[in-house]
Structures are given as C-alpha cells and as structure tokens.
Amino acid sequence: MTIRVLVADDQAMVRSGLRLILEDQADIRVVAEAADGAEAVARARELRPDVCLVDIRMPRLDGLEVTRALAGPDVADPLRVVVVTTFDTDEYVYGALRSGAVGFLLKDAGPALLVEAVRAAHAGDALVSPSVTVRLLRTVRERAPARAPARPLSERELEVVREVARGRTNREIAARLFISLSTVKSHVSGIQTKLGLRNRVEVAAWAWEHHKVD
Template sequence: MSLRVVVADDQEIVRAGLTMILDAQPGIEVVGQAADGRRAVELARRLRPDVCLFDIRMPGVDGIEATRSLAGPAVEDPLAVVVITTFDLDEYVYAALRAGARGFLLKNAGADLLSQAVHAAAGGEALIAPSVTARLLGAFARPGRASPPVRPVEALTDREEEILATVARGRTNNEIAGELSISLSTVKSHIASLMAKLGARNRVEIVIWAYETNRV
C-alpha cells in the first residue's frame, strides 16, 4: 500500500509542486492539502496519514505549532511530520525537531531526497537535510543554548555508544547494520535501548542528545 501524505504550504504553486512530486514517486500518495497550519492539523487528525509534510511559515498556526499539536511530547499517538522550508535558519530547525518533527528539508532538496524523507519518517527513522545536519544541531550543543541534557537512566554500553554515533551521523538502520557488521534486529534492539535510557521519543531526539553531550 502507498504511504499516505498530507501536504501543507501557504503558497498554492509550492503546494501543488510538492504534491505533483510526491504523487509521481512510487509508493506515495498525497491524500490531503492545506494552506495553513490550522487546516493542516484538522486534516491530519481526520485522515491519519502516514506522514505530514509541513512548511514552517504559514498564516495563523505555523508549521512548528502544527507539528507540536500532532507530534509533540504531550501527544499520545503522534503522527510522523517532516518540516520543509526555504529558510536555512538554526532556530527553525531546532524548534521543529523539539516540536516532534522526524525530518527537516530545504525546498531545494529535490524529488529523491523528499521521497527518502517521507519513507524514513513513515518507518520511524529521521532524515535531515545533509547541508544543515551537523552545523545546525551542533550549534545547539553549545553551552547556554538549551537546558542541560538529560542523564541516561543507566550508563550506555560501548556498543550503544557506537550505535549512538552512527545514528547521529544520519545512518539508517540498514547502513548501521552493514557498518558495524551486526544484524538489523540487533540494531533495532540497541536503538530501542538508547531511547529508553535517554527518554527519547524518536531518533531525532537521540541525535540532539548526542550533539548536546558532545558525542559527535
């Protein structure tokens, strides 16, 4: 079955373009469109898509607030959200990830990267534009930019530290398995353990913790 996507962008030509690109990708179907965050949240709650693709700057409720409403810490059954924007600003990326986004792309990403981000988010992984990953997450690891990182409820094992480093570099589960010569199920088990020890809800929060604690 195709992955079902809701697209939200206040510019009709951009919204139509994103929809056309996604509908042309095998295994992806756009099931709803919205011109603002309020409508996007309503659509997403009604349609329960596999992935939401939200612009940041929208009238009324913006993409970050819409993301928080659907995927934030207080949401019991969060949806997968990928944020896409024209603006390469540190604050936007950090706010989007903290709001619960599973991906962050610039609008010049291209069809392949857009498709990868949708599939990654639907699979519980995360894709952040390569051009912004290290710089933007690293910027928020500096002292004074956020509250102190949480302490693990239990010390990380050496293998978990290895897994943490590969996740922070943006590797997928399959890539980690190949790089460390372990099975895919073992990778998933270690990532689940990392999430439990760090109190992380998803891979993005693992990546943020890695940067905040200077693991990368």
Template sequence: MTAPIRVLVCDDQVLIRTGLVTIIDAQPDLEVAGECGDGQAAVDLAGRLRPDVVVMDVRMPVLDGIEATRLLAGAGVPHPVKVLVVTTFNLDEYVYEALRAGASGFLLKDAPPAQLLHGIRTVATGAALLDPEVTRKLVGRYATRIRPAEDPRHDIPLTPRELEVLRLIADGLSNSEIAAALVISQETVKTFVSRILAKLGLRDRVQAVVYAYRQGLAT
C-alpha cells in the same frame, strides 16, 4: 500489493504546494491524501484523513508548522503522525524547534525531488531523516539550549561501543559514515542504532541526538 503511503502536504505558498503534490502523486507507492495552506488546517485534516506522513512548512498563517507539529507528533499525542519538515536553510532555529516538537526529520526546500521522495519513504518507515551536514550545524549551534540545568546521568545503560556509535550519531554522521569510521558494516551500525534506541527508550535518531547532548556526550 502494499497500500501506498498517504501524504498530507501543508505549505502556504500555492506554487510550492502544487509542485510538491505533483511530484508525490506521480509515484506509484505514494498518494496525496490532502493539501492545505496553514498549520491549523493540517491538524484538522490529519485528524480526518489519517495520513502516514505530513510534509510541513514552518512559517505559515493561523498556526505555524512548529505548533502544528507539536499537536500532531508531540509528546502525549494519542495517535502521533509522522511529520517531515521542509524549510529553508536560514530558518535553522525553526527547524530545531520543530524537531523538539516531534518532527521525524527535515529537508531543505531546494532539495531535489528524489531527495524529497526518499525522505517521505524514510519517515514513513519510522526512521528519522537528518541531513548530516545540517544536523552538525543545527544541533551544535543550539547545544547549550538542549542541555538541562541539572547534572547529566552517569549510569547510561550502553556498552562502550554503543556509546561510541551514539557520539557519532550526535556528530551528524549517517549510517554509512559511521560504518566507515568504525570499520564495520552498515547492517552492524543499524543493529547498534536499534539497540541504543531500545535501551534508552528513544523514538528515533532525532531523540538520540538530543539525548547525547543532554548527557554531555557530544559538544
């Protein structure tokens, strides 16, 4: 049997944190490695417990979820931890900053339990979790902040088809939506996504979205 996915839950609201812990611990393939109520405690506990995934709130005392995410999963971190941000929709700017800080994805706090569990499992595999509709609104709203001041590259090492897939990723489409739009199989889409990430040296789908905006491939 494979070892369960070890999860650290960080939320300053005790009722929400208890609910998350209960839902996660009830799954045979998941295990709550620890829980805490602020970002600094999450950083400290993650260093000791080595969880596979941290479920992170955004607004918390001592150290907020964005800074905690940067310390756990940001660029240059020796042993980055996968972070799944759970927040409310009206905090979309904070979600944007969390993704820039290195989070592997985000969910809304009113998401059903099944979606939370799917999110944890998805992030644990190394994939990114982005809600397509929220992604369209989120990245579109902050596109001007994502683009750098200098001119974008014109020697992007992608085929025309890969560029097409990248643009659709930046539009917030899921693999199934991309497959339908291009009339190809989902497995083919997965292959394209893997090639795009490898060629561009990107970690996951989140970085692909940001890259597309930086290069002027999406608006």
C-alpha cells in the same frame, strides 16, 4: 503498500512541486494539501496520513504549532511529521524537534532526499538533511551543556551513536553494523535513556561534543 502523504505549505507552487515529486513514485500518494496550519491539523486529523510534510512558517498556525498538535508528547496517537523548511529561523526548527518532528529537510535538498525522508518517516526512522544537521547541532550545543552518561555506553552503543551522528537512518545503521532493525531501535532507545536525551539529533550533538565521531 502506498504511503499516504499530506503536504502543508502556504505557497501553492511549493505544494504543487512537492506533489509532482512524490507522486512520481509508485509507492507514494499525496492524499491532501493544506495552505495554512489550521487546515493542516484539521485535514491530518480527518485523514490520518502516514506522513505529514509541514512548512515551518504558515498562516494561522505555524509549523511548530502544527507539529505539536499532530505529534507532540500529549498526543495519544501521534502522526509522523517531517518539517520542510528554508531554515531561516533556527528557533522554529529546534522547537519543531522538541515538539515531535521525525525529520527535517531543506526545500532545495532535491527530489531524492525528499522521497527518502518520506520513506524513512513511514518506516519509523528519522532523516535530517545533512546541511540542516550542522545548524541543529549548534543550537542543541548552545542549549544543552555536555554531559556524561548516567551509565557507560557499550562499544556497540558507541558504534550506533557514531552512525546516528552521521545522519544515517535505522535501516542504514542495521545494514552497516550487520544487525537487525529491531536491535538498532533497541540500542537507540537505550542510548537516549543512558544519556538522558529525547531524540536522535540530541544524540548526535552529544557525539560531536564528546568527540565520538570525526
């Protein structure tokens, strides 16, 4: 199956570079480019790509607004958005997370991680660049005080929490713990419910705050 991707960035050279990297893969095709946020929303709604790569800073609508429009909680049929950023503004990236982005990647992360992020998003997993994770965790800690779970986590759930905190995708967790992908997804959902958290990065922050991972 070919993964259809939309690339949104206000710099033509960046768009061209991302296209070259992605279309070097047999299973990925860039179906559209957008030079600003408004164009990104319009093209994404028209073409319904499998994954949208969105810069955090763009004219007309920024990456936060684009993410909310395409993947926000009020969107009936959300798309999968991965933010590709220089990460010079923590607030923007945290806002994109809250708005429904499924991945974060630095522009200098390298071709392999870019391709992995697209494939992870398409598979329903999330990928956060390791260097971005540290910044995100610090922001989450500043905003959300440490909390105890409403119900205790099982030992298996704690194992999943540790793997999430290390930035591993659902497929990687399934392979490491010798369980099915659907079981991992069920555990992650249950963990978020018990902890009262809304996404994987907040789960990772909880793990670090409570010394559940080295």
